[in-house]
Amino acid sequence: MSLRIVVCVKYVPDATGDRHFADDLTVDRDDVDGLLSELDEYAVEQALQIAEEADDAEVTVLTVGPEDAKDALRKALSMGADKAVHVEDDDLHGTDVMGTSLVLAKAIEKVGYDVVIAGMASTDGTMGVLPAILAERLGVPQVTLLSEVSIEDGVVKGRRDGDTASEQLEASLPAVVSVTDQSGEARYPSFKGIMAAKKKPVESLELDDLDIDADEVGLAGAWTAVDSAAERPARTAGTIVKDEGEGGKQLAEYLASQKFI
Numbered sequence: 001m002s003l004r005i006v007v008c009v010k011y012v013p014d015a016t017g018d019r020h021f022a023d024d025l026t027v028d029r030d031d032v033d034g035l036l037s038e039l040d041e042y043a044v045e046q047a048l049q050i051a052e053e054a055d056d057a058e059v060t061v062l063t064v065g066p067e068d069a070k071d072a073l074r075k076a077l078s079m080g081a082d083k084a085v086h087v088e089d090d091d092l093h094g095t096d097v098m099g100t101s102l103v104l105a106k107a108i109e110k111v112g113y114d115v116v117i118a119g120m121a122s123t124d125g126t127m128g129v130l131p132a133i134l135a136e137r138l139g140v141p142q143v144t145l146l147s148e149v150s151i152e153d154g155v156v157k158g159r160r161d162g163d164t165a166s167e168q169l170e171a172s173l174p175a176v177v178s179v180t181d182q183s184g185e186a187r188y189p190s191f192k193g194i195m196a197a198k199k200k201p202v203e204s205l206e207l208d209d210l211d212i213d214a215d216e217v218g219l220a221g222a223w224t225a226v227d228s229a230a231e232r233p234a235r236t237a238g239t240i241v242k243d244e245g246e247g248g249k250q251l252a253e254y255l256a257s258q259k260f261i
């Protein structure tokens with residue numbers, strides 16, 4: 001039977017763009033260009049490598065996000081994924097990690113899976129907790145933050161590198177995996193891949209399709225709330241130390257005053 005791999009990919013605001021909060025203190029996603037979270041490219045790459053090793057496998061990329069999130073799906077499809085699922089609904093506005101994980105879990109159950117692969121963190125929220133919450137919701141083992149991953153005979157194995165030790169972990173499928181930016185460079189989409197992606201299926205789902213009520217997600221269903229936000233202060237000119245014989249001393253005094261030394 002085909003190995004069903006679902007990769008969770010997030011469409012994130014471009015960190016190099018000028019980002020703002022909207023009046024309700026959610027991120028103003030209309031105001032800035034977005035892209036496939038770079039850390040999720042590693043998840044797509046590992047999914048494709050596992051699929052290439054398997055006799056028979058299918059890679060589905062899944063996102064919860066606004067209309068433009070299709071761009072992230074197209075990029076993953078052009079890298080080589082087989083099909084995509086996009087959950088989009090106006091009621092998702094303001095959804096936090098608890099709501100996002102609920103939507104992803106329901107969508108993953110609907111699509112069907114043997115293994116879910118996620119990135120180590122998104123490049124905007126950067127909580128790094130979604131894969132663990134997802135595993136809990138799905139009721140399957142989690143093998144997170146892997147730098148190396150493989151699947152054989154219904155078992156996922158991998159290496160998690162910590163500060164003091166490298167752990168070898170394994171879990172029986174179905175399971176949730178997350179991979180780090182040390183897991184291997186993500187491939188660039190080829191011209192052929194980009195052309196092929198245009199014809200690959202992208203299924204759109206709404207909350208109703210997943211039996212999720214509007215009040216379970218959105219700002220109303222969020223477990224967290226942003227109370228206030230302030231613009232980052234404008235950059236000030238740096239301190240310039242002119243070396244007229246005492247430069248080293250002045251530099252050391254400056255570093256000490258900033259508690260760097």
Ligand SMILES: Cc1cc2nc3c(=O)[nH]c(=O)nc-3n(C[C@H](O)[C@H](O)[C@H](O)COP(=O)(O)OP(=O)(O)OC[C@H]3O[C@@H](n4cnc5c(N)ncnc54)[C@H](O)[C@@H]3O)c2cc1C
Pocket residue numbers: 008009010011025026027037039040043062063064065066092093094095096097098100104117118119120121122124125126127128129130131224
């Ligand atoms: C339209 C919309 C509006 C939102 N509004 C808010 C808001 O106002 N306040 C708020 O707190 N949160 C909001 N969110 C949710 C938030 O952007 C995150 O998706 C969620 O909180 C997960 O947190 P994180 O990105 O830090 O996850 P992490 O734990 O850092 O992510 C780890 C991995 O989980 C997967 N992942 C994370 N998010 C998604 C996703 N959306 N789709 C697919 N895979 C994913 C990726 O593989 C990622 O690498 C909104 C999301 C959407 C789609």
